[in-house]
Amino acid sequence: MRVAGSTTAGNMTKTLFEKLWSDHEVARLEDGDSLVYIDRVFLHERTGSVALESLSSEGRVIRAPSRVFCSMDHIVDTLPGRGDETLVPNGKNFIQSTRQASRQAGIRLFDVNDSEQGIVHVVSPELGIVQPGCTLVCPDSHTCSQGALGALAWGIGSSQAEHAMATNTLVVKKPRTMRVTFNGQLPALVSAKDMILHLIARYTTAGGAGYAIEFAGEAVSALDVEARLTLCNMAVEFSAFTALIAPDEKVIDYLRGRTYAPGGANWEAAAAYWRSLHSDADASFDREIEVDCSQLAPFVSWGTSPQQACEVSGQVPVPDAGLEASDSTTLRKAFEYMDVQPGQALRELAIDGAFIGSCTNSRISDLREAAAILRGRQVASGVRAICVPGSQAVKREAEAEGLDQVFTAAGFEWREPGCSMCFYAGGEGFGAGQRVVSSTNRNFEGRQGPGVRSHLASPATVAASALAGRLADPREYLP
Amino acid sequence: MKQFTVHRGVAAPLLRVNVDTDAIIPSREMKLVSKHGLGEGLFAGWRYTAPGGREPEPQFVLNRPEYSGASILLSGRNFGCGSSREHAVWALAEYGIRAIVAPSFGVIFQGNCERNGILPVVLEDAAVQALAAEVAPDPQRCQVEIDLQQQRVLSPAGHSYGFDIASSSRQMLLQGLDQIGSTLQRLDEIEAFERELRQRRPWLFEL
Ligand code: SF4
Numbered sequence: 001m002r003v004a005g006s007t008t009a010g011n012m013t014k015t016l017f018e019k020l021w022s023d024h025e026v027a028r029l030e031d032g033d034s035l036v037y038i039d040r041v042f043l044h045e046r047t048g049s050v051a052l053e054s055l056s057s058e059g060r061v062i063r064a065p066s067r068v069f070c071s072m073d074h075i076v077d078t079l080p081g082r083g084d085e086t087l088v089p090n091g092k093n094f095i096q097s098t099r100q101a102s103r104q105a106g107i108r109l110f111d112v113n114d115s116e117q118g119i120v121h122v123v124s125p126e127l128g129i130v131q132p133g134c135t136l137v138c139p140d141s142h143t144c145s146q147g148a149l150g151a152l153a154w155g156i157g158s159s160q161a162e163h164a165m166a167t168n169t170l171v172v173k174k175p176r177t178m179r180v181t182f183n184g185q186l187p188a189l190v191s192a193k194d195m196i197l198h199l200i201a202r203y204t205t206a207g208g209a210g211y212a213i214e215f216a217g218e219a220v221s222a223l224d225v226e227a228r229l230t231l232c233n234m235a236v237e238f239s240a241f242t243a244l245i246a247p248d249e250k251v252i253d254y255l256r257g258r259t260y261a262p263g264g265a266n267w268e269a270a271a272a273y274w275r276s277l278h279s280d281a282d283a284s285f286d287r288e289i290e291v292d293c294s295q296l297a298p299f300v301s302w303g304t305s306p307q308q309a310c311e312v313s314g315q316v317p318v319p320d321a322g323l324e325a326s327d328s329t330t331l332r333k334a335f336e337y338m339d340v341q342p343g344q345a346l347r348e349l350a351i352d353g354a355f356i357g358s359c360t361n362s363r364i365s366d367l368r369e370a371a372a373i374l375r376g377r378q379v380a381s382g383v384r385a386i387c388v389p390g391s392q393a394v395k396r397e398a399e400a401e402g403l404d405q406v407f408t409a410a411g412f413e414w415r416e417p418g419c420s421m422c423f424y425a426g427g428e429g430f431g432a433g434q435r436v437v438s439s440t441n442r443n444f445e446g447r448q449g450p451g452v453r454s455h456l457a458s459p460a461t462v463a464a465s466a467l468a469g470r471l472a473d474p475r476e477y478l479p
Numbered sequence: 480m481k482q483f484t485v486h487r488g489v490a491a492p493l494l495r496v497n498v499d500t501d502a503i504i505p506s507r508e509m510k511l512v513s514k515h516g517l518g519e520g521l522f523a524g525w526r527y528t529a530p531g532g533r534e535p536e537p538q539f540v541l542n543r544p545e546y547s548g549a550s551i552l553l554s555g556r557n558f559g560c561g562s563s564r565e566h567a568v569w570a571l572a573e574y575g576i577r578a579i580v581a582p583s584f585g586v587i588f589q590g591n592c593e594r595n596g597i598l599p600v601v602l603e604d605a606a607v608q609a610l611a612a613e614v615a616p617d618p619q620r621c622q623v624e625i626d627l628q629q630q631r632v633l634s635p636a637g638h639s640y641g642f643d644i645a646s647s648s649r650q651m652l653l654q655g656l657d658q659i660g661s662t663l664q665r666l667d668e669i670e671a672f673e674r675e676l677r678q679r680r681p682w683l684f685e686l
Contacts, residue, residue, distance in 0.1 A: 026668060
């Protein structure tokens with residue numbers, strides 16, 4: 001007699017990550033690597049043309065060009081009336097060679113002023129290119145954002161992008177699994193950005209190293225799809241291989257009817273499969289973390305690493321006397337670069353700039369969140385405030401709702417879609433020594449321009465700070 | 480990718496520790512949309528007298544006439560640490576470097592070398608120093624030979640040093656297969672998997 005026993009039970013329970021992995025594992029190789037099938041490749045103009053040109057110079061062909069996409073986002077200017085000319089030295093060269101290489105390769109390009117152009121990680125979900133259960137790679141570290149829809153999506157290097165295009169596979173070492181459960185309900189004006197900044201501040205930027213992380217729990221289920229993209233976006237700042245969230249009805253509703261989403265008879269089959277994509281009840285993870293969201297408050301970074309962050313109402317920490325020499329040197333360097341004093345209240349820090357944009361927080365819900373605070377108010381004098389919608393679609397939707405009017409009336413610049421001042425590549429940046437509150441994901445030295453001091457925060461916190469002329473808690477502006 | 484079986488050439492000593500990828504190719508030198516054209520920027524900060532300039536710094540080892548045409552680098556531990564930029568390896572390859580002998584390497588850099596036909600040889604510091612000393616009197620004549628098949632380095636005076644390398648890396652370099660090449664050897668397996676995936680999840684192929 002066959003007993004439904006331990007041998008099968010152990011093998012049958014799987015985490016969401018393991019389900020996606022085994023659905024795409026072509027072969028196990030030596031040295032613990034696997035050959036993993038890749039469904040979609042996304043490129044951008046900063047690294048895309050190098051990969052495409054190198055492939056063709058080696059005489060390799062792209063196996064499935066219809067599943068390779070490219071967007072102009074990193075180098076393209078975001079000033080109104082833009083063309084191929086950019087402020088980035090040699091930028092035009094990158095744009096034009098990407099265009100040419102994309103045409104030759106026969107891949108789908110979202111060109112500078114196309115109606116579908118935008119930041120890769122904004123465009124991919126809104127066009128339904130990333131889907132639950134698919135594997136998607138891009139030579140960009142924030143590709144982990146796209147795991148928010150229940151996909152296995154991660155950032156890769158340039159040679160690996162070539163490998164993925166030429167073979168539809170990658171050689172990857174299987175990461176370990178972690179689940180981060182966010183319990184409870186988020187208080188008003190506390191957002192996904194605050195959740196992820198809190199997680200990184202508490203467990204450090206190394207906390208997720210070597211893991212594929214599933215975000216779960218009541219507070220994650222309550223987030224809309226766009227906020228989930230924000231949460232997963234900064235998994236790379238947590239050093240994770242990637243992050244993912246089990247798809248639910250919100251994801252299915254979100255995808256229905258999108259340009260590249262399954263159509264016709266395939267839609268029902270796909271949706272039925274997507275509904276099965278969740279970790280089994282008794283699946284075990286290599287590590288589990290729980291976070292209580294009911295106590296969270298708006299967060300802001302004060303240093304030069306995303307882990308150097310605390311509540312907006314808090315203070316710059318005073319270093320412990322018992323710190324290792326190397327740690328206290330790191331802290332001292334951060335204080336110096338950021339021009340902050342140990343024990344100083346963050347709300348005392350006057351700002352010169354405010355930036356809303358990037359693949360972290362430039363979607364329509366982010367702009368609505370900021371606009372709700374800005375409506376009928378004025379940015380403090382001396383603050384340069386900029387809003388850069390993440391895509392043409394976001395920009396159109398915002399303009400249809402009149403959000404552009406709210407931003408410009410408050411004193412914000414209203415830009416064309418792209419990465420813009422999220423990162424500095426020799427073109428546009430805030431000035432040296434300027435203090436900027438920013439809805440982006442990296443506050444490294446020089447990230448937004450040489451000498452620029454970046455404070456990461458949610459769009460609501462950026463908006464409130466722009467009004468106050470200093471770092472501010474958005475709840476000061478509750479209606 | 481270039482095969483690596485046996486290579487004999489001029490070996491240049493760059494005996495510092497922690498030569499990072501930013502020193503190998505400074506980011507200001509990465510201005511082209513290509514893997515090519517980087518050779519000129521190799522070690523630019525040390526090789527030229529001024530940042531962005533092209534006037535050779537006469538003291539830098541690769542500019543000294545006795546080391547001209549060097550194809551092997553001898554260096555200190557942790558060579559290629561820092562940023563993961565593959566441009567560092569592309570620059571070395573274009574300049575003509577075929578092998579680097581050092582006590583240890585940055586992990587990502589080491590993998591990038593193997594994917595681009597450059598052999599990273601791990602030898603103890605004492606052996607690297609001894610090689611450099613043997614080469615010094617007349618680098619053009621006192622060449623170093625590296626045999627990947629036999630896994631050994633032969634010094635100008637005939638001393639032999641064995642070295643270890645992962646078998647998959649060794650195979651890749653010996654056959655001149657890049658990873659794409661070796662994966663494409665499994666194309667049948669990939670295609671069979673793809674057919675089966677297409678049946679299971681047809682919508683993934685609908686684009
Ligand atoms: S918005 Fe910033 S973080 Fe996102 S892809 Fe662009 S440069 Fe990278």
